[in-house]
Amino acid sequence: MKRIGLILIILLIAFSSGCTDNGQSKMVEKGDNVSVDYVGKFDNGTVFDTSLIDVAKEAGLYDANRTYEPMSFVVGTGQLISGFENGVLNMTVGEEKTLKLSPDEAYGEYNEEYLVPVPKSDLENASIVPEIGKQVGTLMGVATIVDITDSNVTLDFNSPLAGKNLTFDVTVVSIEKASKE
Template identity: 25%
Template sequence: MKIEPQHVVSLTYDLYVKKEDGTEGLQESATQEQPLTFLFGAGQMIPKFEEELSNLSTGDTYDFRITASEGYGEFDEEAVANLPLEMFQGTDVPQVGEVLPLQDNNGNRFQGQVVSVTEDSVIVDLNHPMAGQDLHFKGEILNVRPATPEELAHGHAHGPDGHHAH
């Protein structure tokens, strides 16, 4: 079956990104035992990722690259926040490298990685961890099926066989 909007896709992938020495290294994977399953066309994936998959069918393999600007965006030097240390009263001061769940004044949730801690503030990088990275995906389409009415109503896939996994 061919991948189309309102279909649930299960696939494997290996994601490679450039390391500091210029070679590509494996960043993350989805295996046949634990595939990535998603509702195609629901806006959950990078648009370019879906575009690259759009003509494939069950059993097809793929190998494509997505530039940083088409993936998670270029690294933004301005996307660094200076949080007052008082925000962390009553909790442990975050460590460099720690990822903090944050929320802006509009209630939008996002994550920031602590880049440094000073006497009076915590400096957090709000860029996506893969911002500025070109992405290289390789994998195989394991299954394509029409989404159920419930999945379409909820806007996401419900487990590999179409049911909630509780």
């Protein structure tokens, strides 16, 4: 009888201490649907994006029209930059990790060939008032106006994050395992 009592006490201690597998130990693998909270920063520590409302407010990035919640994606499908997707592999729910990404793992190097001059009249005909820094949608994708002359507007099709080293503080919130069909 003492032995059964001792076993029950050991089991009680194990369960209350978290020494059991409650599903938290599954690791992120390719094909899994993962939700993460993240804070994206430049090398100098400046926050450029986050899923956390408090961090956004503190960094002066808060946008009332945006929903701040964990970002969900399927790992290995190219939905996100490669360094981010590769960085979450083998993480577990609740795990925190800092990912330091070079431009090659993020948005690539800045490419001068992605600067495209277009006639100013083309934008005006599309009812777009050219302004430096304004983003415009085109058939080739979204571009930022970086220069305006009397006759031309230069559109930059590089990502605003191209050529930059990026750091992401990531916390895995949930993992939905890919079905093994």
